[in-house]
Amino acid sequence: MMWSLSRFRAGDLVEVRSKKEILATLDRYGRMDGMPFMPEMLQFCGRRFRVSAVAHKTCETSCKTYKARRLQATVHLAGLRCDGSAHGECQAECNLFWRDTWLKPADESIGGSTKPSLPLPISANCTESDLFANTRISTRPDEEPRYSCQATDLTAATQPLAWWDPRQYIRDVVTRNHSLAHVLRVLWIAFLKHFYQRTPRGYRLLKSFHEWMHRWLTGRELPDFEGSIKRGQRTSTGRLHLKPGERVRIKSKDEIVKTIDQAGSNRGLYYDIEMSRYCGSVVTVRRAVTKIIDEFTGKMLHMKEPCIMLEGV
Numbered sequence: 001m002m003w004s005l006s007r008f009r010a011g012d013l014v015e016v017r018s019k020k021e022i023l024a025t026l027d028r029y030g031r032m033d034g035m036p037f038m039p040e041m042l043q044f045c046g047r048r049f050r051v052s053a054v055a056h057k058t059c060e061t062s063c064k065t066y067k068a069r070r071l072q073a074t075v076h077l078a079g080l081r082c083d084g085s086a087h088g089e090c091q092a093e094c095n096l097f098w099r100d101t102w103l104k105p106a107d108e109s110i111g112g113s114t115k116p117s118l119p120l121p122i123s124a125n126c127t128e129s130d131l132f133a134n135t136r137i138s139t140r141p142d143e144e145p146r147y148s149c150q151a152t153d154l155t156a157a158t159q160p161l162a163w164w165d166p167r168q169y170i171r172d173v174v175t176r177n178h179s180l181a182h183v184l185r186v187l188w189i190a191f192l193k194h195f196y197q198r199t200p201r202g203y204r205l206l207k208s209f210h211e212w213m214h215r216w217l218t219g220r221e222l223p224d225f226e227g228s229i230k231r232g233q234r235t236s237t238g239r240l241h242l243k244p245g246e247r248v249r250i251k252s253k254d255e256i257v258k259t260i261d262q263a264g265s266n267r268g269l270y271y272d273i274e275m276s277r278y279c280g281s282v283v284t285v286r287r288a289v290t291k292i293i294d295e296f297t298g299k300m301l302h303m304k305e306p307c308i309m310l311e312g313v
Contacts (some may be wrong), residue, residue, distance in 0.1 A: 016045050022037060055071050090149075145299070223253075227259075227263065235261055242285045252279050289308070
């Protein structure tokens with residue numbers, strides 16, 4: 001299958017099509033090429049937003065392969081996340097995927113667009129009621145609810161993407177998602193890590209060089225968070241009873257490694273290396289999260305203890 005890049009670019013101003021137009025593009029399951037249009041997205045119809053990124057690749061978690069997947073003609077819009085209102089009040093606030101067909105250039109209505117609208121595929125098989133009905137897989141009163149959303153159905157809406165496929169890195173630049181310097185920097189650091197991990201001789205020297213290069217290119221220390229708590233030992237809670245609007249300081253790397261085990265988690269929640277860039281930052285508490293949908297089963301998961309979302313993180 002051809003890999004169709006979005007016609008839009010990061011920073012473009014677009015308008016979400018009307019509800020009637022979007023429903024006409026969906027099958028009776030509320031999907032277009034496998035991608036669900038969810039009821040939570042209806043509130044944005046007819047409004048204008050900036051493209052925050054072209055979603056040409058993503059990471060698959062719904063089938064637990066954790067491998068890269070490619071998307072066709074899809075973008076993310078700035079600030080638009082799922083509020084979970086049609087999915088049992090899920091609090092994950094996932095980034096929404098928008099097919100190109102559901103959008104049009106914002107200046108089209110005044111006749112100044114250089115990107116004429118795509119012809120809409122008319123199906124007339126989906127109604128607004130269908131969108132809400134399709135959010136649940138199981139509806140029997142004696143069964144635990146199982147939900148269907150973009151996160152749970154991501155595999156059906158994407159295709160496999162090999163890590164070595166060079167097109168993904170070129171598209172990062174072409175779409176304006178990242179600068180050429182950023183892409184080259186990330187690839188160089190990844191190459192160094194891959195190289196020293198496969199080289200027994202001179203391991204320490206290569207790792208030291210990798211650490212130095214990472215700090216020189218990014219201004220941050222290497223995000224190799226190796227937990228100090230042994231497997232099987234209970235990790236601390238450190239619960240602060242934080243409320244939305246409160247200001248907090250994210251702990252340093254040395255402080256965080258003391259709170260996670262050797263598998264990199266604290267009571268089941270992993271500390272991902274993407275979080276390392278925020279170490280030491282002072283930020284605002286966004287909300288406490290107590291429940292999210294399990295992308296693998298579609299069932300609602302309830303946190304043993306509230307987790308915290310932070311503004312801008």
